Amino acid sequence: MTSYPSNKPQNSNFTPIAVTVGIILLAIIGFLAYNNISKARDLEQTVSDLDESEKLRTELESQYNTALADLDAQKTSNQELNALIDQQKAELEQQKNKISQMLANKGKLDKARSEINNLKSQVSQYLAQIEKLKGENEMLAGENTKLSGEKERLSMDLQSKAAENADLQSTKAQLVSEKDVLVSKVDVASIIKMKEVKAVGQKVKNNGKAKDEDKAKNVDQIKVCFTALSNEVVRPGAEKFYIRIINPIGETLAVEDMGSGMIMDKKTGEEIRFTQMQELDYSNEEMQSCLVWAPTNGSFMKGEYTVEVYNKNYPAGKGTFKLK
Numbered sequence: 315m316t317s318y319p320s321n322k323p324q325n326s327n328f329t330p331i332a333v334t335v336g337i338i339l340l341a342i343i344g345f346l347a348y349n350n351i352s353k354a355r356d357l358e359q360t361v362s363d364l365d366e367s368e369k370l371r372t373e374l375e376s377q378y379n380t381a382l383a384d385l386d387a388q389k390t391s392n393q394e395l396n397a398l399i400d401q402q403k404a405e406l407e408q409q410k411n412k413i414s415q416m417l418a419n420k421g422k423l424d425k426a427r428s429e430i431n432n433l434k435s436q437v438s439q440y441l442a443q444i445e446k447l448k449g450e451n452e453m454l455a456g457e458n459t460k461l462s463g464e465k466e467r468l469s470m471d472l473q474s475k476a477a478e479n480a481d482l483q484s485t486k487a488q489l490v491s492e493k494d495v496l497v498s499k500v501d502v503a504s505i506i507k508m509k510e511v512k513a514v515g516q517k518v519k520n521n522g523k524a525k526d527e528d529k530a531k532n533v534d535q536i537k538v539c540f541t542a543l544s545n546e547v548v549r550p551g552a553e554k555f556y557i558r559i560i561n562p563i564g565e566t567l568a569v570e571d572m573g574s575g576m577i578m579d580k581k582t583g584e585e586i587r588f589t590q591m592q593e594l595d596y597s598n599e600e601m602q603s604c605l606v607w608a609p610t611n612g613s614f615m616k617g618e619y620t621v622e623v624y625n626k627n628y629p630a631g632k633g634t635f636k637l638k
Contacts, residue, residue, distance in 0.1 A: 367417050374417070374430055378410045381437040388444045395447055402440045409433055501580065501626055504548050506555075506596065508631020509541035513559070513621045515614065515637050516606075524606075530616045530637035535608035536567075540623050540631060544600050553596040556588040556624040559607055562617025569609055580627045588624065 385399050385406075413433065416426035515533035516524040527533050538557055556577055559567040566587040568574035573590050592605050616637055623631045 370426055370430060371414070371417050374410060374413055374426075374433075377430065377433060377437070378406065381406055381433075381440075384437065384441060385444075388441070388448075390448075392451060395444065395451065398447065399444065402443075406433070406437070406440075409436065502628065504545065504626060505628045505630055506545050506548060506553060506625045507543045508623050509543050509600065511538070511540045511621050511623055511631045511633030513538040513619065513633055513635045515635070518608075528636065528638050530614045533614045533637060534612045535606050536614070536619070537604060537606050538621055539602060539604040540633075541600065541602045542594070542596070542625075542630075544598055546598055548596065548598060550597045551595070553594050553625065555592045555594065555603070555630070556627075557590050557592060557605065558586070558620075558622040558624070559589045560620040560622070562615055562619065567607060567609070572607075572609070577624065577627050579624070579629070581629060 382403060385403055389396050389399055409429070410433070413426050413429045416429065514526045514537055515528055515530070516535050516537050517527040517532050518524045518534045524535065524537070536559060538559065540555070540557075542553075542555070561567060567589050568587050574588060575591070576585055576587055578584070579586050589607060590605055592603055594601065594603055614637055618634055618636045621633045621635070622629060
């Protein structure tokens with residue numbers, strides 16, 4: 315009778331192996347399931363991050379474009395204000411580029427979100443700054459308008475005052491001219507005219523007495539006598555008479571140490587030399603006065619001499635004499 319090997323030992327050996335394989339398979343399945351779930355979560359997070367990044371990027375673009383439009387809307391003809399707005403736009407562009415770089419890094423989305431909020435605040439500050447500057451410019455424009463009005467009013471007042479001053483100056487000049495004419499008339503009217511002017515050459519003797527002499531070589535001195543007429547216009551008092559002795563060649567005999575000097579001839583306006591001045595106590599009556607011109611050299615030329623008398627710097631009388 316043939317005997318067969320028993321299967322029991324074989325089944326008992328297979329069971330532990332099967333259990334081990336099953337456990338390994340379950341572990342593998344569990345690991346794969348966990349790995350798939352983790353990848354799914356990572357994928358889901360990545361998709362979420364992309365969605366958030368795109369959302370923030372869209373929000374950034376919208377805010378940036380709105381900010382540019384708002385800033386451009388604030389521009390005016392004021393060059394200073396426009397320059398400030400252009401500067402603000404450049405700063406916003408730099409901030410936008412900075413945020414865009416953050417959005418490309420998913421690890422910086424929170425910071426990018428914070429910077430976008432800061433961008434909003436920054437735009438608000440810019441607009442507030444612009445409004446403040448506009449208000450200051452309007453205030454300055456108002457003050458300039460006021461100052462321009464005041465300047466125009468002052469200019470008109472100044473022109474009016476200038477016209478008044480010109481009228482006053484014209485009136486003053488006219489009055490001065492009239493006064494000068496009156497003074498001139500008074501001066502002319504107050505001239506004390508000469509009735510006669512006489513002059514002779516004289517020889518001084520050893521005893522000191524003088525006698526008339528007409529030979530030039532013997533003449534030591536010249537005696538001049540003039541008779542002043544009455545003039546009721548003149549107030550009584552001291553009157554000065556300037557005597558000019560003019561030699562035959564037209565020279566005025568003059569020696570400074572003997573009282574000669576210069577006066578202005580009011581009739582001609584020329585400055586002339588006089589020989590001697592005679593001061594009289596005039597009493598509005600006809601009166602005569604004489605003076606002697608005796609220079610130390612005592613030398614006189616031949617010819618006709620002229621004697622002029624001035625009162626108040628006007629010619630008052632004239633006479634002549636000759637020496638042989």
